[in-house]
Amino acid sequence: MANPTLGRVRVAVALAWAAHPVAAAGAAVLGVLAGVAPVATAWLTKLVLDALVQGAGFAALAPLAGGLALAGLAVIVLPHVSDYVEAQLRRSLRLLIYDRLFRAVNRHPGLSRFENPNFHDTLRLAYDSSHNAPDRLVIGALAIGQALITLAGFAVTLFAVNPLMVAVILVAALPSLRIQLMLSRKRAEVMWDITPAMRRQVFFGDLLTRPEAAKEVRLFGLGDYLRTRMLDEVRGINQAERDVDRRTLRSQGVMALLGSVVAAGGLLWAILSAASGGISVGDVTVFVAAVAGVQAALTMIVSQWADAHNALLMFGHYTAVVEAAPDLPVPDEPLALPALRDGIELRDVWFRYSEEHPWILRGVDLFIPSDRTVALVGMNGAGKSTLVKLLCRMYDPVRGQITWDGVDLRDASPDDLRGRIGAVFQDYMDYDLTAAENIMLGDLTVAGDLGRVYDSARQAGVHDTLTALPRGYDTMLSRIFGDRDEQAGVALSGGQWQRLALARAFMRQRQDLLILDEPSSGLDAQAEHEVHTSLRSYRGDRTSVLISHRLGTVRDADLIVVLSDGRIAERGTHDELMAAGGEYARLFTLQASGYESGSPDGPGDDGPGSGDDGLEDRLRTTTPSTRSAGR
Numbered sequence: 001m002a003n004p005t006l007g008r009v010r011v012a013v014a015l016a017w018a019a020h021p022v023a024a025a026g027a028a029v030l031g032v033l034a035g036v037a038p039v040a041t042a043w044l045t046k047l048v049l050d051a052l053v054q055g056a057g058f059a060a061l062a063p064l065a066g067g068l069a070l071a072g073l074a075v076i077v078l079p080h081v082s083d084y085v086e087a088q089l090r091r092s093l094r095l096l097i098y099d100r101l102f103r104a105v106n107r108h109p110g111l112s113r114f115e116n117p118n119f120h121d122t123l124r125l126a127y128d129s130s131h132n133a134p135d136r137l138v139i140g141a142l143a144i145g146q147a148l149i150t151l152a153g154f155a156v157t158l159f160a161v162n163p164l165m166v167a168v169i170l171v172a173a174l175p176s177l178r179i180q181l182m183l184s185r186k187r188a189e190v191m192w193d194i195t196p197a198m199r200r201q202v203f204f205g206d207l208l209t210r211p212e213a214a215k216e217v218r219l220f221g222l223g224d225y226l227r228t229r230m231l232d233e234v235r236g237i238n239q240a241e242r243d244v245d246r247r248t249l250r251s252q253g254v255m256a257l258l259g260s261v262v263a264a265g266g267l268l269w270a271i272l273s274a275a276s277g278g279i280s281v282g283d284v285t286v287f288v289a290a291v292a293g294v295q296a297a298l299t300m301i302v303s304q305w306a307d308a309h310n311a312l313l314m315f316g317h318y319t320a321v322v323e324a325a326p327d328l329p330v331p332d333e334p335l336a337l338p339a340l341r342d343g344i345e346l347r348d349v350w351f352r353y354s355e356e357h358p359w360i361l362r363g364v365d366l367f368i369p370s371d372r373t374v375a376l377v378g379m380n381g382a383g384k385s386t387l388v389k390l391l392c393r394m395y396d397p398v399r400g401q402i403t404w405d406g407v408d409l410r411d412a413s414p415d416d417l418r419g420r421i422g423a424v425f426q427d428y429m430d431y432d433l434t435a436a437e438n439i440m441l442g443d444l445t446v447a448g449d450l451g452r453v454y455d456s457a458r459q460a461g462v463h464d465t466l467t468a469l470p471r472g473y474d475t476m477l478s479r480i481f482g483d484r485d486e487q488a489g490v491a492l493s494g495g496q497w498q499r500l501a502l503a504r505a506f507m508r509q510r511q512d513l514l515i516l517d518e519p520s521s522g523l524d525a526q527a528e529h530e531v532h533t534s535l536r537s538y539r540g541d542r543t544s545v546l547i548s549h550r551l552g553t554v555r556d557a558d559l560i561v562v563l564s565d566g567r568i569a570e571r572g573t574h575d576e577l578m579a580a581g582g583e584y585a586r587l588f589t590l591q592a593s594g595y596e597s598g599s600p601d602g603p604g605d606d607g608p609g610s611g612d613d614g615l616e617d618r619l620r621t622t623t624p625s626t627r628s629a630g631r
């Protein structure tokens, strides 16, 4: 079996090479030079001193002094050049890694990964570690290479003076390596453990600053509560980090003590040997430099090794994201999805979000004929939005199948399928972009076609609103971003945002299936009427699936399907369902009576006269004009 550590090293080195070959090669060469320079300095110092003691002349000393000056220059200049080249490499790596990471994220055609906390933890660590893990690894490897060269040079020097000392220093360094590796593993584990807390900390911090949340935070007085929750998370994170830091301090203290004892012993031996004439004064200087050099090189190797080891463990999260299989199986040779001619069929479809969750759809059989409108109605949580998510193949049914003119959606490419669908979801997005961009996103293949953008906005009844904005369609629709040279962006109302979402869906003019999940829930009565008239003409003879709790807006659908408890409880046209006198008829009558009677009791489930009589009395006596105006 392939070694995962080696595999990650290969991936990281290949990434560095792909990101910036010149900077990667330059960093390697500079690393070698920086490794050689201190050894050369020490040797040249010894040679100069010995030559001086032996009374050598200018001709012998000049090249040595020149070499020493050059080596000294290299020791001073090389780190700065290395810093520059490594920063260059790091920037190129960051760009490449983000590109690969987010390409990998985009490769998941479904939603399940994005609803999985483990995926978010991995993604967060992949994101954080990809900032620095590969360059920590590559630069760590270079630093180790450089230190190994220094080590080898000094070890040879030291060996010439005192072979035993080499053995003592090397053996003393072994426990340090082991402890550092153990600490790096511990640090990686702690990072994984505290990631959920870090995400929650960001979440609470966001709530305290996001304009969408600011209203409720102020109204309910949540500021201190959220701040305390955020600080609790930070305290937990600090505690975990402090524990590792303490362990590190204890272990490194012991190791540093051991190193000092070894160095002091060596120094004592060198002084005594020189005093008794066993070694020269030059030998003493080179010995002292070599002991310090070997110890520094070993410390560098051990700490860089541990850091690279930790970077490798963290980099595992990046490789996990980049190498993850798509969350839904995508066929190698997908079947073509032709323009819808016959219809979409759900055959005995069962679905639950995971094995721990309850069944949401329990054996749904439904045919959505082409060129017809099917309305889905039912109580909150009945499974209507889930069903449309399956139609878009955001998930696969756990049992049963969904076919498009006989082709199982699993055998088609999700991109093909979505290219044939236009949708407005209940939880549509508000993008902090310009008004034009908010609409263009509906069909990027015609992104430059402003005429299409204006037409879509007209159909959604939002064109006049957008042209009246300070910069028309170029106005930034955001409360947190603005143009550099102007004030903050403009905020739209909820209903205006909803019309914008509709305009986005209208950008796709040739789609075969139109899905509208509560498309007018945020609109005023007049706007709702206009939008539904516009939708009716837009739907024309398109295949549409319409979800709405306002049953008046679905009564002209070709087929109305009532979902209840994950099953289809009733189906038929409005007239058929009303005649059947079932759940649909009950809900429709309830809503209609609420509008007709003008009575506050009308829409309530418990019928007339129910509820808090005292409250009713108070409302009647204190706000009569508001209530009648509200009808």
Ligand SMILES: Nc1ncnc2c1ncn2[C@@H]1O[C@H](COP(=O)(O)OP(=O)(O)OP(=O)(O)O)[C@@H](O)[C@H]1O
Residues within 6 Å of the ligand: 115, 353, 357, 360, 378, 379, 380, 381, 382, 383, 384, 385, 386, 387, 426
């Ligand atoms: N991502 C999810 N993970 C787990 N459960 C979910 C998820 N999304 C929805 N559910 C659950 O599935 C059930 C059906 O939800 P769904 O949104 O499909 O209902 P709905 O009929 O559209 O309701 P509403 O009328 O309120 O919009 C609910 O009980 C909900 O809690």
